[in-house]
Amino acid sequence: MSTARRDTLRPSLDGSVPGIPRRPGRPRVVGNEAAAPGDRNLTGEGAAAISRGGSFERRPGGHTAPTISSSSVAVLLETRHVSVPTLERDGVPLAGYELAGSGSPVLLLHGLAGYAGEWAQTARWLGEDHRVVAFDARGHGHSERVPLDVSLAAHVADAAHVIERLELGPCTVMGQSLGGLTALLLAAAHPELVRALVVAEAMPAAPGETAIAEVERSLARWPVPFETREDAVRFFGGSSLDDTSLKGKSLADESLVDQSLAAETWAGGLEQRDGGWWPRFDLPVMIRTLRDAPPGNYWQEWERIRCPTLIVRAGNGTLTTSDAQRMTERLPGSQLAEIAGAGHDIHLDRPVEWQHTIEAFLASPD
Numbered sequence: 521m522s523t524a525r526r527d528t529l530r531p532s533l534d535g536s537v538p539g540i541p542r543r544p545g546r547p548r549v550v551g552n553e554a555a556a557p558g559d560r561n562l563t564g565e566g567a568a569a570i571s572r573g574g575s576f577e578r579r580p581g582g583h584t585a586p587t588i589s590s591s592s593v594a595v596l597l598e599t600r601h602v603s604v605p606t607l608e609r610d611g612v613p614l615a616g617y618e619l620a621g622s623g624s625p626v627l628l629l630h631g632l633a634g635y636a637g638e639w640a641q642t643a644r645w646l647g648e649d650h651r652v653v654a655f656d657a658r659g660h661g662h663s664e665r666v667p668l669d670v671s672l673a674a675h676v677a678d679a680a681h682v683i684e685r686l687e688l689g690p691c692t693v694m695g696q697s698l699g700g701l702t703a704l705l706l707a708a709a710h711p712e713l714v715r716a717l718v719v720a721e722a723m724p725a726a727p728g729e730t731a732i733a734e735v736e737r738s739l740a741r742w743p744v745p746f747e748t749r750e751d752a753v754r755f756f757g758g759s760s761l762d763d764t765s766l767k768g769k770s771l772a773d774e775s776l777v778d779q780s781l782a783a784e785t786w787a788g789g790l791e792q793r794d795g796g797w798w799p800r801f802d803l804p805v806m807i808r809t810l811r812d813a814p815p816g817n818y819w820q821e822w823e824r825i826r827c828p829t830l831i832v833r834a835g836n837g838t839l840t841t842s843d844a845q846r847m848t849e850r851l852p853g854s855q856l857a858e859i860a861g862a863g864h865d866i867h868l869d870r871p872v873e874w875q876h877t878i879e880a881f882l883a884s885p886d
Contacts, residue, residue, distance in 0.1 A: 607682060612658055614658065615656040617636050620643040625653060625692070632806055637789060657702075661789070683710075688713075692714075692718070695720065696866065697722055704717065704719050704722070717827050718829075718830045719832070721833065754783075831855070831857070832856075835858060
């Protein structure tokens with residue numbers, strides 16, 4: 521990955537193909553912005569088939585898009601189970617998952633209200649050449665649900681702990697949204713742990729009160745509990761992948777990916793309890809996570825980064841063109857990729873273009 525130039529990577533597939541209107545997804549937090557198209561700009565927690573409770577699933581490689589069948593998104597993860605060490609830092613349990621592969625390690629960091637399993641599709645192809653690891657951030661998924669400390673500093677320390685505990689370093693770190701902010705601060709604070717950095721739909725700035733209030737309104741619109749999982753899939757903007765009209769279609773079908781794969785992913789992260797399907801996080805913890813971030817920006821930290829760095833902007837996301845360009849200007853040698861037509865959940869909205877973008881970056885010389 522060359523650091524001698526600043527470049528704009530172009531995905532091998534053109535993301536500008538006209539398609540379906542943007543689907544609701546995770547509350548989109550970038551700097552001082554948060555946008556929520558409609559009443560359902562929300563997220564669930566991850567892919568349905570990710571293993572629970574101290575085990576993880578390893579995905580074989582292969583670029584061929586799987587065929588949709590009644591097994592739903594489980595087709596992405598029909599794999600063998602492997603144990604993983606228990607991760608805990610300062611008394612806070614963290615649920616870690618080795619998602620795929622072997623080779624040069626990659627750590628994936630999800631965004632606010634997300635879950636490690638949302639990286640299942642990415643891990644499917646990334647695992648061809650890499651050891652792919654993810655973990656549920658504190659307050660999310662199977663990690664400690666109500667930790668006392670949800671500050672950015674705690675999230676950065678957790679990521680460093682996972683790298684050290686699982687002997688991943690130095691590794692490539694990829695983060696989206698809040699995970700992207702965590703990733704860039706990690707690279708600045710612990711350069712010895714990060715070989716390369718991917719920051720997707722994030723910038724070095726904390727969300728302001730307007731953005732936080734919008735996120736809170738967005739998450740509060742979840743009609744929980746959902747009566748059925750299918751109700752959740754529809755709420756998140758998709759059709760059940762079990763629908764007969766979708767059988768036999770490929771995950772490379774853009775409209776299917778946009779409407780169903782992402783929706784199934786979010787719905788798959790819900791937990792069934794108390795007569796319905798609930799998110800695996802608490803709203804007050806999510807809002808406290810945002811409010812506990814030190815106000816202002818982190819440009820000084822951004823400028824301290826010394827590893828090869830890729831910024832990924834979604835054409836319909838919240839990282840603006842001007843902010844993305846400013847990031848490249850403030851970090852000479854960094855690269856910028858823009859995926860047209862993608863929403864904030866870029867790795868789910870345009871998974872094929874996302875794959876080509878990341879593979880191009882990882883294949884470029886150091």
